[in-house]
Amino acid sequence: MSLTSNIADGRKKKRRRMKSDSDISRPSPMQSHIDACVSFKDKQVAARVTSDAKMDEWFVVKVINFDEKTKKFEVLDEEAGDDEEGGVQKTYKLSASCIIPFPERNDPSGTQEFPAGRNVLAVYPETTALYKATVISTPRKRKSDSHVCKLTSNLLCAYLRGYLLEFDDDEEDGALPQRTVPFHKVVPLPEWHRQRDLCIKMRLNSEFGVLNM
Template identity: 55%
Template sequence: MSSPGMAGILESSKELDRLKKEQEEVLGEINKLHKKLQANPEMVEKLGDNSLSRLKGFYTRAKELSENEVMVSNMLLSQLDDLLPSGPPGQPRRKIDSNDQKRKRMKNDSEVSRMSSSMRNQLEVFSNLKGQQVAARVLVQEDADKDEWLIVKVTNFDRETKEFEVLDEEPGDDEESGGQRKYKVPVSHVIPFPKQNDPSSAQDFPPRSHVLAVYPGTTALYKATVVNSRKRKTDDYLLEFDDDEEDGTMPQRNVPFYNVVPLPEGHRQ
């Protein structure tokens, strides 16, 4: 069994790899739009064309992914520093006395001061999620082979472990659940919802793109496909949820923009 420190490094490495892959996908979409606009620049003047808003959305996402990459990279460096022994290779670690601890605290303080502004901003964003509802992937069963994404309430964010403490306020009808459930989840398993009072915080998803959305009447999120573009930022999304077939047809359901988030990389359901 790997140590907690090594487990953290592996988790951060997976998150860094996920961010890299999503960056490549977003860059690919940006390049497609660039080529389309270069070949037919007058298309943006056509009624109903959303090329520029889509391009803005992709650039916004690319910026977020870049900032997250910096944060996770710094986190990995810090985790590796904690595991690497001090002194020349092969020299055993000596017992840390109080002076060593003071020097270590001073070193940590200086590292924090050198922390990139994007990482500090990201940590601040995470801290400000306390008390808010977010989409989170929680481990309901140890042998679960599917993603379980739920609406949960953030009760705390630990800046050291980069973990959220969340509360499932409606765990269902399971008598053995003992009421509301509490979970600890890494930052990679949490997606903030757009702000209901700020439609500009919502990402624009083009038709046929895949998203993660709250199924109407529940507190669970499932993979869905966007049916058509919204005319206004405040409009609901018209979605088709996977495995939602009724009488041989796929119903189209309205979901508020603030209950729709990007589909996580490698999502399984």
Template identity: 60%
Template sequence: MSNTVDTAIILELSRELDKLRKEQESCLLEINKLHKKLQSSPEVVEKSSDELLGKLRELYHKFKELSEKEVILLMTLNNEVDSFILHAVHRRKDGSEQKKKRMKADVDISRLSLAGSMRSQLELAACLKDEQVAARVTPDGAEEDEWIVVKVIHFDREAKEFEVLDEEPGDDEEGGGQRKYKLHMSRIIPFPKRIDPSSAPDFPTGRHVLAVYPGTTALYKATVVNAHRKKKTDDYLLEFDDDEEEDGSLPQRTVPFHKVVPLPEGHRQ
């Protein structure tokens, strides 16, 4: 993936995050207005309590949904920026001392600009408890990492570490069983909310993604065939790498929007 594409993705995610936070601010203003009205006008509460409290419940629910969307955006943006920075460091490592100093300054500025977002990300990571996410794990005896679907059990804010559960039984010599992993947050990618198709990005045709292969709980590299998701179901139409038919063609497979995430930089699967 080129630097131009990486930058475009980061800018797109940043715009989405800015728009989302404006929605949060507007929602919070409405909540505060209702709070003041309820506190300053007890007679209003007595006359129309059901209506006002119902409106307040709707606003709370909306703000909760916006916060959950923010978790997904922040973690995705963090992964994209980290990947971009690492790629830049690798590409420029043989440059002159002046270039290295300039590069370090650029990296420091990038990380500083993300400091506020990182704090919010840590605060909101707890929202992923009991949610399914994509996780990069290293199974016992395996030479390479794998991406699988796991369930979040706990988030350690200090260590920035998730405890997750692989709910699929293993196939080891002892008969298998569910496995737990402790993974740094950089190894976790949240899925879009199943109940909210708008939380899923609109990947352009030809974009590489990481998706759950139908009938499994493993994620593999795939290519978006059509930029427009299917109506009603909001499914993506994808072609998985190394999924050739006997004639060498790649079948087009339908994958639910809540089982597809951006392809991490450096993915080799």
């Protein structure tokens, strides 16, 4: 075998070895997804805890466990139930589609910022329930507390101001009050929620058109 052939053969083996090493060190997309789900343990997340599409209830819950076999989250509603339920905390087993992680409250660098006018899900002040809301002002656009800013980074200072939101169906005296919600209690509105709202609008427009024929 010639020297040229030996060199070419050696390069091929090296490429195969490098590819093999890369495949071993790089987790599959499925494994990455599982690892991310497992990492939610002991963290609070937003969860849709009912299978009834008409109810559409979202609450703040704590992840107890993620079952890698069933791909289900076990979560705890830390708020005690009412007297009819015995005043006990409830647990649920939910699929990943019913879970939305909250932003890291101490690290807003990787946080998605929702622009003014965007619909979101947000924790209603002084509750553990999430409702649809519209962004009026983002944290970066709001006036800061100079004392707080001296103690934090500029980015964290901006996000500590929170979002200014208007919650749907939160009418007071004929107007929607604007409420401040911490940035780490605001999450994207699920796509199926947007599609449902679009269907409702289309149906109403259709009915309105029929009524005006």
